[in-house]
Amino acid sequence: MKNIRIRHFRLPDLLRLKGWINQSKKSFSKTFFEEIIYAIVNYFKFKAKRGCILTATINGRPVGMINLHMPIWKKQGGQTMFDIVVSEESRGKGIGTLLIVKAEQFAKETLGAKLMYLDVFEDNPAQNLYQRLGYTKGGFIPDYLKDGRGKVVMYKHL
Numbered sequence: 001m002k003n004i005r006i007r008h009f010r011l012p013d014l015l016r017l018k019g020w021i022n023q024s025k026k027s028f029s030k031t032f033f034e035e036i037i038y039a040i041v042n043y044f045k046f047k048a049k050r051g052c053i054l055t056a057t058i059n060g061r062p063v064g065m066i067n068l069h070m071p072i073w074k075k076q077g078g079q080t081m082f083d084i085v086v087s088e089e090s091r092g093k094g095i096g097t098l099l100i101v102k103a104e105q106f107a108k109e110t111l112g113a114k115l116m117y118l119d120v121f122e123d124n125p126a127q128n129l130y131q132r133l134g135y136t137k138g139g140f141i142p143d144y145l146k147d148g149r150g151k152v153v154m155y156k157h158l
Helices: 013-023 032-045 095-109 127-132
Strands: 004-008 051-058 061-069 079-086 115-121 136-141 151-157
Touching: 004 095, 051 095, 061 095, 079 095, 095 115, 095 127, 115 127, 127 136, 127 151
Parallel strands: 079 115
Antiparallel strands: 004 051, 051 061, 061 079, 115 151, 136 151
């Protein structure tokens, strides 16, 4: 789509994010929104030195967001984790791909990251996107949620 733009996060984007998470309750834990809030607070606290939050827009309207953050522990230098969410009506349009590619570029060029990783629930179809972009399944945690679903850890060397 020609009208997709990637820009840095703005506080009003938070309201859209909460709506997307509410739409996709099966894909996110109950604490996901709180985790994102925590990450956003840390993003501003560290003045974006350890991460980046990008928002995808179509015709100026936010439709997706990626949160990229590096651990604060020096032993874990060179790796960064990300969380991503795209509104349900905007999935399948290349937005997730564009957000991840831009985040990888930022991680490598600005943060000096050598590895990116994420975790995803075992029944989340976004795993196909991550694999298409070169992410490898690196581990599985069974019964991660109370409902018995497990969590898959995926990574990619940059």
